[in-house]
Amino acid sequence: MKAASYLFTSTKWWFVExxxxxIIKLIDKNLSxxxxxxxxxxxxxxxxxxxxxxxxxxxxESELDNARMEAAKKSPYIMxxxxxxxxxxxxxxEYQPNLNNAHGDPAFSAGVYIxxxxxxxxxxxxxxxxxxxxxxxxxxxxxxxxxxxSNRVKNLNYEDEVIDSLILNACGIxxxxxxxxRRLYIAHTLG
Numbered sequence: 001m002k003a004a005s006y007l008f009t010s011t012k013w014w015f016v017e018x019x020x021x022x023i024i025k026l027i028d029k030n031l032s033x034x035x036x037x038x039x040x041x042x043x044x045x046x047x048x049x050x051x052x053x054x055x056x057x058x059x060x061e062s063e064l065d066n067a068r069m070e071a072a073k074k075s076p077y078i079m080x081x082x083x084x085x086x087x088x089x090x091x092x093x094e095y096q097p098n099l100n101n102a103h104g105d106p107a108f109s110a111g112v113y114i115x116x117x118x119x120x121x122x123x124x125x126x127x128x129x130x131x132x133x134x135x136x137x138x139x140x141x142x143x144x145x146x147x148x149x150s151n152r153v154k155n156l157n158y159e160d161e162v163i164d165s166l167i168l169n170a171c172g173i174x175x176x177x178x179x180x181x182r183r184l185y186i187a188h189t190l191g
Contacts, residue, residue: 016045016048017033017035017048018172020033020048020051020052021033023055024055024087027055027059027064028059028064028089030068030071030089030090030091031059031079031087031088031089031090032076032087032088032090033051033085033086033087033088034076034085034086034088035047035084035085035086046082046083047082047083047084047085048085050082050083051080051082051085051087054080055087058079058080058087059079063079064089067079067089068089068091070089070091070093071089071090071091071092071093072091072092072093073091073093073094074093074094074095074096075089075090075091075092075093075094075095075096076088076089076090076091076096077089077090077091077093110156111156111158114156114157114158114166114168114186115158117135117137117166117168118135118158118160118163118166121135121163122160122161122162122163123162127162127163128161128162131164132164132165133162133163133164133165134164134165134166134167135163135165135166135167136166136167136169136177137166137167137168137169138169138170138171138177138180139168139169139170156184156186156187157186157187157188158186158187158188160188163188164188165185165186165188166185166186166188167183167184167185167186168183168184168186169182169183169184170182170183
């Protein structure tokens with residue numbers, strides 16, 4: 001009697017969303033997907049499939065040019081919206097906050113993330129006695145990764161007398177940190 005072996009894999013929609021986010025960044029660095037996190041949505045997969053099906057049409061050169069002009073006035077500009085999942089073009093225009101975002105806007109909460117990271121580690125491993133030191137952090141959560149997908153997050157810094165430098169990464173679990181394309185170097189100011 002032969003034993004049968006089976007391999008089962010499960011595909012979660014958020015991996016598809018992360019993959020779509022990578023594709024969208026190749027089309028234009030100021031494009032991004034946005035959805036409300038931590039709110040149950042029964043149609044998220046359908047919304048994502050809809051955006052992927054329409055991506056070529058929505059991101060034609062004329063549509064991208066129009067979106068860039070609109071985002072230069074008010075940013076982000078919504079290029080496509082399906083069941084709460086939005087394709088956005090960000091620009092330098094007047095910022096339009098999303099009042100329905102359950103996590104807040106990374107442009108405003110990035111400083112809090114950085115402060116929490118630094119405060120948590122500055123008393124660990126006797127770092128004050130080992131100088132210079134560099135704290136490298138890899139964050140896999142959506143809040144953290146939103147820092148990398150918003151061009152509104154600028155001039156990030158932190159004040160600390162122990163941590164000399166800070167590098168934030170958003171790498172997948174199978175990526176090498178050294179090859180991670182999503183990396184922020186955070187400026188240090190003395191406290």
